[in-house]
Amino acid sequence: MIATAAATILHVNDTPASLYLGTFSLRQAGYRVLEAATGGEALQVALEGHPDVVVLDVKLPDMSGYEVCRRLKADPRTSEMSIIHTSATFITAEKKVIGLRAGADVYLTQPFDPEELIATVSSVLRLRHVERVALANAARLEEADRKKDEFLAMLGHELRNPLAAISVAVQMLGQKDSNGLSEADERRRSIIERQVNHLRHLVDDLLDVSRITRGKYSLRRSRLDLNSVLQHAFAAARPVMEERGLVMRESLPAEPCWVDGDRTRLEQVFTNLLDNAAKYSPEGSVVTVGAHLDGEHRVRVTVQDTGIGLPVEEQERIFELFAQLDTGLARSRGGLGIGLTLVRHLVEEHGGKVEVFSEGAGRGSTFTVTLPLLAEATQPARPDAVPERIDMRKGEWRILLVDDNPDAREGLSEMLQMWGHTVAVASDGHQALAMATPGAYDVIILDIGLPGLSGYEVAEELRTRVAADAHLIALTGYGAPEDRVRSEQAGFDLHLVKPVELVEIGRVLAQLGPVKRGAPRRQAARAKSA
Incomplete structure (x- = not known):
């Protein structure tokens, strides 16, 4: 004071x-x-x-x-x-x-009275001191929050790099003919694939919860049938359930449940709830998932397990950030304690609510998500994309692949060459700039977190000096909205976040238009966006 x-x-x-x-x-x-x-x-x-x-x-x-x-x-x-x-x-x-x-x-x-004046001055000074301390604390918290965001972004990048290398390798195994792997090897490949996907979801949740709790994200809403969203969530959860010896019983309405929502985020909601049910349920138990129309204006989805249940005091705090049940089973199943926080925020952003009920420890839990319905669609919804297999036919692209992770670089390079492309590799920005002579490459796939020069700096130099006409693709662990904006400003045409499905890379390459030598592609793109 x-x-x-x-x-x-x-x-x-x-x-x-x-x-x-x-x-x-x-x-x-x-x-x-x-x-x-x-x-x-x-x-x-x-x-x-x-x-x-x-x-x-x-x-x-x-x-x-x-x-x-x-x-x-x-x-x-x-x-x-x-x-x-x-x-x-x-x-x-x-x-x-x-x-x-x-x-x-x-x-x-x-x-x-003089004493009244002195007492008033003293009181004002005390309040001023408290205000200064509060402002200083707020500044420190803001700085700590900024550093936390920087750490999470770097953590996501550093975790996604090795995940990308593993993911590419296991997907390449999956692209082989059915006779290429023995039944035991295929089973082991499936285990690796599931665990990589699990790690990827953990990383995504970790980064998402920071953006969502700070409001730094936006929903990509469209009219969609909630039944199809749930079916996708069931497909993602079923291998985990089977691995843990659980039985999943599903019940969906016969008629469509039209909602105005972000498909990816709603799938994240129900996948997290199903994963939560699997994590807290003992082997051999049943997880029941059901959806039904609640009147004309709402749809109600329940995820019910017969697992360890929730004490009353835990039901009050289970949606808080980093909350976990303090039980041996919960700890042994891992998790970050952020999945239900994401569920609550995402459901509320969709105009709905999420609730939990349990009769107590050992009595199972029921999570209920209620979402508002739209009026019945006048036009049929677009059919869900059918999973595709990468076409192995010969490609035409001359590709420069720039990545400082040797395993990721080698795996993706091998896959691209299997598709028939001509591939050169570089391990950092300086080497990439030295190799990217004018007209040398049709496509440059570039990591952003490179040593020395960042991918943004390399992209800007490529656009202005030697590769204004090449297709420039960011393949990176940085996936925040601000990272995508910065990529576009640096000159990238596309921004892919590691680990990316090989089918997506194949689709991107198949959809690229022909390279027109000497055409000011970046300037034209900017003019169009303006």
Whole structure:
């Protein structure tokens, strides 16, 4: 707190006797006191003396104390000073309100006892100290939050790089003919694939929860049938259920359930709920998933397990960030304690609500998601995309692949060559720039987190100097919306987030248009976006 001896008070009063008595009392209390008899003088002294508190009479010869107060609060150099208005004449409630609205902290009516003045100044100084501490703490928290976001972004990139290498390798095994792997090897490949997908979802949840809780994300809404969303979630959860010896019973309405939602995010909601049910259920138990129309305006989805259940006190906090049940089973099944936080935020952003009910420990749990329905669609929904197998026919592209992870670089390079493309590789930005002579490549696949020069810097140099006409694709662990915006600004045509399905890379390459040598592709793209 500001010590009395260190606090400076500016006393402003045009009556000599009142000025003398107030100043005398403040100095007796140990304060350093500056004086002014007019509004103009008060403004000048405040600028030069930097007082902590201004004791300001309302009635001054050149301007009112209200105006002095407004000017002090409007000037960044004096805006943090605390102001005590004093008056012997302007003492009505209306006048006090005017003073407080002008920025005063307290309004004292003259005549006042010296002890009342000292106590008021002391109180204002205490409040000012508390405010300063709160602001300092807020600044520290904001800085800590910024560093946390930077850490999460780097963590996501660093985790996605090895995941990408493993994912490419296991997908390449899956692209072989059915006779290429023995039944045992295929089973082992499936295990690796499932666990890589699980790790990828953990990384995605970790990054998503930071963006969602700060509101730094947006939903890509469209009219969709919730039944198809649930079927996708069932397909993703079924291998996990089977692996853990669980039985999943499903029940969906015969008619479509039209909602206005983000398909990816809603699938994330129900996949997390199903994964949660699997995690907390003992082997051999049943998980029941059902959806039904709740009147004409809502659809209700329940995920019910017969597992360890929830004590009443846990039901109150289960949706909090990093909340986990303190049980041996829960800890042994892992998880970050963020999946249900994501579920709550995403459901609420869709205009719905999520609830949990359990009769207690050992009695199972039921999670219920309620979402608003749309009016029945007048046009049929677009059919869901059918999973496709990559076409192995010969490609035409000359590709430069730039990645500092040797395993990811080697695996993807091998896959691209299997598809018939001509591939050269570089391990950093400097090597890429040296290799990317004008007209040498049709497609450049470029990591962003490179040593030395970042992928953004490499892309900007490629666009301006040697590869203005090449297709430039970012393949990176940085997947936040701001990363995508920065990629576009740097000159990338596409932004793919690791680990990416090989079928997606194959689809992207198959859909690329012909390269027109010498065409100012980036300038044309910018003109179109403008």
